[in-house]
Amino acid sequence: MEEVIAVSACLLGFNCKYDGGNNLDPKVVDYVRNKTVIPICPESFGGMPTPRIPSEIITPGVLVMNQKGEDVTAFFDRGKKVTLELLKKHRCTQAILKDGSPSCGHSFVYDGTFSQTKIAGRGETANHLLAGGIRIVEVK
Numbered sequence: 569m570e571e572v573i574a575v576s577a578c579l580l581g582f583n584c585k586y587d588g589g590n591n592l593d594p595k596v597v598d599y600v601r602n603k604t605v606i607p608i609c610p611e612s613f614g615g616m617p618t619p620r621i622p623s624e625i626i627t628p629g630v631l632v633m634n635q636k637g638e639d640v641t642a643f644f645d646r647g648k649k650v651t652l653e654l655l656k657k658h659r660c661t662q663a664i665l666k667d668g669s670p671s672c673g674h675s676f677v678y679d680g681t682f683s684q685t686k687i688a689g690r691g692e693t694a695n696h697l698l699a700g701g702i703r704i705v706e707v708k
Contacts, residue, residue: 570604573705574655574663576672577607584609588619591666599664599707606660610671610693613654614647616640625670626680628689632670635682647671648696655702662703665694674704 578585580600581592612618621634623644632644648671655663665672673691678684694704 571662572604572606572655572658572660573600574606574608574651574660574702575600576664576666576669577609577612578666579664580605580607582607582609584612584618586611586618586620586622593707596664596707606654606658608651608654608663610647610651611643612647613650614643614645616643616647622682623670624678624680624682625689625692629692629695632692633680644671644692648693651693652696652700652702655697656700660702662705663697664705664707665691665697674706 578591579593579596581590583590621636623632623634623640626633632641634640665674667673667675669691670677671691671693674694676686677689677691679687
């Protein structure tokens with residue numbers, strides 16, 4: 569049975585980034601070429617539109633705000649839950665996630681000041697997936 573791998577949809581070229589674009593990564597596309605892939609975008613799964621106002625984590629696991637000062641935590645909470653449910657349903661055990669994202673960041677996120685300042689940490693979905701037994705894979 570082939571292993572199923574989840575991939576941040578933006579890395580596959582889906583235009584689901586906050587600005588309506590993507591983060592197409594040819595290395596990721598090559599890595600998953602002959603694998604069963606589940607494209608994921610937790611922010612879209614949570615009900616956020618594309619494009620959308622940029623968001624950053626203010627308090628991990630508690631508060632996510634957009635650049636206009638609006639609380640968007642409920643969208644992130646819904647997105648991370650829907651994502652984990654989907655992956656469990658398809659017996660997915662690993663994910664390739666877009667680092668730096670407030671959902672998918674796995675080694676860094678932005679500090680919540682909207683100043684492009686990176687800090688060590690994980691996004692809301694990355695934390696939820698790890699807690700749910702999903703391994704995060706890095707493609708270099």
